[in-house]
Amino acid sequence: MSAEQEQNERKRKRAAKERPRDHPKKRSKVQDGDKEVDQKAELAVVPVNDAVGNTAIVPVIKKKEKKGKKKDKTLKTTKIEVPWSISEAVGGWFLPHDPVFSPDEKFLILATRSYLQIYSTATSLLVRSLRVIRSDITSYALSESKPTQIYAATAAGLITTWDLDTGKWLGRWDIKSEIRGIAAALPAKGSQDIIFTQEAGGRHVINAQTLKTDTGASENELKQILKTEEPIQSFQVLSTGAIIVVALQNSMMIGKALPRSSTDLKELEYVWRTFKIQQDITTFHARLETQTGPIAIPQKGSSGINPDSLDLAIGCVDGAILLYNDILRKLTKIERKNEKKNEKKNEKPENIIPRRLHWHREGVASLKWSVDGNYLISGGKETVLVIWQLTTGKKEHLPHLTSEIESVVVSPSGTSYAVRLADNSLIVLSTTELKPKTSIAGIQSRRVLHQGSESSQSGTLPSVLQKSSNPVAAYGKVPMAVNPLNSNQILLPIPSSQPRSEMSDQRLPAPYLQTFDISTARHVSRQALTRNNATNFNLGPERLKLREPDVKLMQLSHDGKWLATVEDWAPPPTDVEHISENDKDAAKEQSLRREIYLKFWLWNHQKGVWSLEARINTPHLFPDDMSTCQVIDLVSHPTEVGFATIGEDSFVRVWKPKVRRRDGAVVRSATSDALYTWSNSCSIELETSIQPPETKKRPLSSSLPLAACLAYSADGSALAATQDWGFNTAPGLVHLINTKAGVVHRSLPNLYIQKLAALAFVGQYLVVVSESVTVWNLVDDELSYSHSINLNQSDYTHQNSLIHLAVNAQDGTFAVAFPSLQFDQLASKKSKAPAPKIRKASSTIIIFDPSRPKPLHSSGLPDVVMALRPTLNGSGYITLDSAAEVRIINPKSSASIPLIGPIAKPDQSLATAGEVEEEVEDMDVDDEEEVIVPAAVKDSEMTDDEIEDTENDKPVVRPEHLAQIFDVGPSFAGQSMKELFNAVVGLYARKPRVRWEQEVTVGI
């Protein structure tokens, strides 16, 4: 039996299997009216009640009644209950999907979990974002029939389509199975897209279907075209659906459509040819070479309709690239030979010898043919973009990109490459100069993927990282800061890259600083805070990945000019193996070689970067053996420049800047700014470890505090410090330090029992978060109230380190965020198992007023909060979660940070989206001119509402006026630039005539 027959046979069998299952042939379209309801429902999907249900909030009120009543009364008069709201998510990671260029290359389509984001390639700005409901996007594709139409598929099986240009929602279909990939093709004769979907679940199939919008919804057809045993990695549809290339784990399948008479989908049949490859496939790209000039068609009928050759490039897990030229013809040739020889000497398709290009030392993450087929562009973990010239075998490198390459896309015209990197960013390079034209970056903070929540697309590579024993470590706090100079900006220490292939529960070191604008959802800047491997070989001699120092703590000074960071690096355990005899020794030797730096950075206005002013090596050290010890907490002085640290050595150190002087004269930099040195202005020794009364033999490490916290009071006059050893004889001792004198002024005992999480001052109250939230009134010196938090934690996870506390000084509230993690029960049953796996994680945030035991607000978030900060203008909080999404929680009445979002208005054509800005600029210029001419005063002819707004004596131009000028039609049909300009100037420069004349006469 020939291969073809075999395939047909297999197909028949498969079809027979399919039949009894009564697959829904026609899929109904979801009603249009559902849309809004669904979106509301989406917000509610957040497991609010679930999370709160886990945590019992039990108010424990210990208050003297008189005082309590008084306070309640006063508060009731001043504070009105306002509902709080959670904003839409900002940021998030881009999907591991090739970015899609719009056909005119003016726009680039990327997707996050729940949004399709359309960016302008000219300005790198987000132009439009389209929300998908109910589930996460898995794949998206542009329509072939209508180039402005896009399809997006979700894991829940919904396919949604929009018009890109207007952002209009066109339709939605429910396929009722998990979609992994989607592609659209326009058949040669038809006018309707055929949508190919790769579906997962219990089976691995590729389906073809037509999805009709309006009236023809009932005529939707479905045809299964492939079903495999192995999971399908990815597939590519070529030549209007005539050829489909599918990658399995280590074999390729090429399907070729049989000629059909009508556009009826039922007639769509493919002949599948399979061949195996030695290694695992990580990526592939196929290209159809349309042959020009006279072609000798070898055999009629057998070679099919098109004489084009299919070139296939396959990237392997060992870094080799295999090139198969005209693979389809070669496969058919072998088939035909086998047919003729009648199975005597079976030639296998594996005998086709591909051309082999091997430069990558690890798996090829992505590769693409150039448009003309002469070049191959590939990228991988080496952070090098490689361009292979196939005729000569030469290659060009673009080395030292910021991070690993995850996907490469060649634009339709071939003039640019879009390169998506593993640090959640994307650059578009021009092909000629390899200079970046567009650069798009999302929030690059550490994110955590749950096992199985996201399947790897390009195949997993063997990971060199060891699994950590603590699954919670990855959720560790991110020391986010809000920039006081621009309260829309947040600063985050970020890992250099987070490749999907290496996602583990390890805490990646964060050597870089990212500045991100929440309001516009734009990346502002990125800079290195520690040494890093951006331009170095990032593997050690033992092929182990080198770890960079990790910025563990970060604080901004109150004026936003200074940044303090604490970074930590220790050699890997393998480096100290030769010294140590056992594990304990190794840990000690490792900590002896630990490098901890406290760095102070000054904001440089000219360059727009943080410049390092001072570095303090080992800010804290053990006095007995002079070895480095870790800094546990870092806080910034609220009213002056200065920071305080607490370390494992039970010392609180206060750091202050000094103007650097030499011989009495101020030392200045080249730009004649004074230079500063930082020094320890005072250090306060707290109590050291008090051994527990029952002298059990404890390991060495337990003489170090498990947790320690610092907090400044609002005026900076007091510094609260506390340490938790886990076995204190005097538990919950909080010291109040007089910062002027540098001595412990007072110590409050029993504020908590153990498992300290956070400490803060809220006005006159001291808030301690441990197993409970305790609010202590310092003026009355009594307990205000206390709530307990129940975390469903197991023994080996220290979830208390994941509890966040933030104080908003503006409205005197504080917020507590804590995770609720659900562990895999299977793993925890085994006593030997190193760590339980986290199945599901979410978190709860509760906002309190320190004077009232009842929480102001409580809500759940779908991911684990990794940073919680107050907004600096107005009341509210900013959260950053494990999906790298930022949310703002604030009372509904106050808008602290306006979320501007995409620049295109709904229903506005994308082509005109950029012009909005130009108009704004025009207005700005006119405003400036306004200042120069004598001030215009109210005109008697002005309408009432105009007078209302004329506060600063400038003429009020309402949007309607501008619209009259600009919205006359499409831009090409409108007036000339000059006319437009005159019209706008006329609008802005109109003067109340009477007053103007008066001014003139006075002047004379």
Next chain:
Amino acid sequence: MAAEVQPLQRVKFPTGPSATTPEQKYWNSFTNDLQLSAPNNTAITSISFPPPPTRISASPPAETFAVTSGPRIQVFSSKTRKLVKTISRFSVEDVAHSGTIRRDGRILVAGGETGAIQTFDISSRAILKTWKEHKQPVWVTQWHPDKLTTLMSASDDTTVRLWDLPSDASTHTFYGHHDYVRSGAFMPKQASGLLVSGSYDQTVRLWDPRTPGKEVMIFNMGSMVEAVLPMPSATTVLAAGGNQIAVLDLVGARTLELLENHQKTVTCLALANDGKRVLSGGLDGHVKVFETAAWNVVAGFKYPSPVLSLSVISSGAAREDRHLAVGMESGLLSVKTRLSGQQKALAKEREKEMAALMDGKIDEYDKKSLKRKRGKGWEKRLRGKDYTGEGADIIIKGNDRGKIKNLANWELSLRAGKYETALDQVLESKSPNRLQDTTTLLTTLRHRSALRTALSNRDELTLQPILRWINTTLAQQPRLINLTADVILLVIDLYADYLSQSPETQQLFTDLCTAVRNGLEASQVANRVAGMVDMLVNGYA
């Protein structure tokens, strides 16, 4: 985008108390001490040089300075330090005081022991004018900084007078002091001719010609005022009395600072560095340099005999400090000169040339210097420049990210991942930064987990440089002990078995043992001392 490759950040050693500050380095660069003895060893009472012209249009600055000692005034060129003129037309018993050259360098004025004030034409040495109004010795004569014909004098007859060159009598006389006036000066930036004078009546007085008869301000000092110096800002005046120098604020009419750095009487004050530094000389033979922001001493000199006069002579368009001239009681004049960078290079070249000439290697020297002019590797650079290629072909262009500049050998090896070679190269190198380079490399190797790789697979010959480095570092650089210890532990771990196979290596290991033992003893002693000091400190508290 593609990140640029930066050279490796060098390890910075902690800065200890610096032995020489840049300021000291600057003042130490006044070398080429020219020592001239005055005839008859008469004390040198005054050194002065014409102030720089205030306007650009004024005549070029006079590059001369005047030294007064005994009955004569010597005029030196500040370019060549050579004696240009000697003016000695004073009567036999007369002693000249304060010879001062006018701004344009043409006229010199001097007071004398007899009370006469004389002006001389410098080029002809002719006496232009003689005023004999003062009844007592005149110790101070000064030209007005702007006006060419105005000058002042102060005398032991307790008066301060203003003169106009053409007129025969003084234009103003200021009475007020009731003891010798031994110091005085015009205030800068004052067109009216505001004067300051210091007297043995322990006061500093400020005089204004517009309010005749009475001083405008008095500062009472604790001791007799030997020198006054107005600062260029014209709001501060320095006055030296006894071993103190007072910083007087004219705006607030108060004493800002009292500097007590000299052991004996301060006799002279001078400005330097365009008014940013003040030098003081005293009878203790010390010259001290003060900075003017917080009045700290930043440098100092010691002279063999009491200093009576001093001046920092600036020259050139930029008015850089050129000479430090100090006159002493013993009649010795010391002129120290600082060369500018260009001059220094020239002087060095000249010295080399002379040395080559003396050794008879002048030919070789010439050849070398000629070659240097053309530059190194010029042939290589030109080679192939005219090649335009053979026909059209698609050429994948090379990387245009440019070469990584100024990387040392070992850095290149490190970049290429050749850790052993890098270590060999850095240990071999003879650069002055060898210690820093080695430390940097070893720290980097530690950061990249490559220390073991770099140290392993060595034979007898290649191991020895490492052992030698360990031995010297252990003895000389105790602050690198952590790094050295790591290297030692690795070396012992790797090569302990091969210890006895080579006598040289064995010797090095023995040395290492001794070095460790010595270090141990030293640290024990240090610990003991620390304990003692702790006890003392605690006892004191």
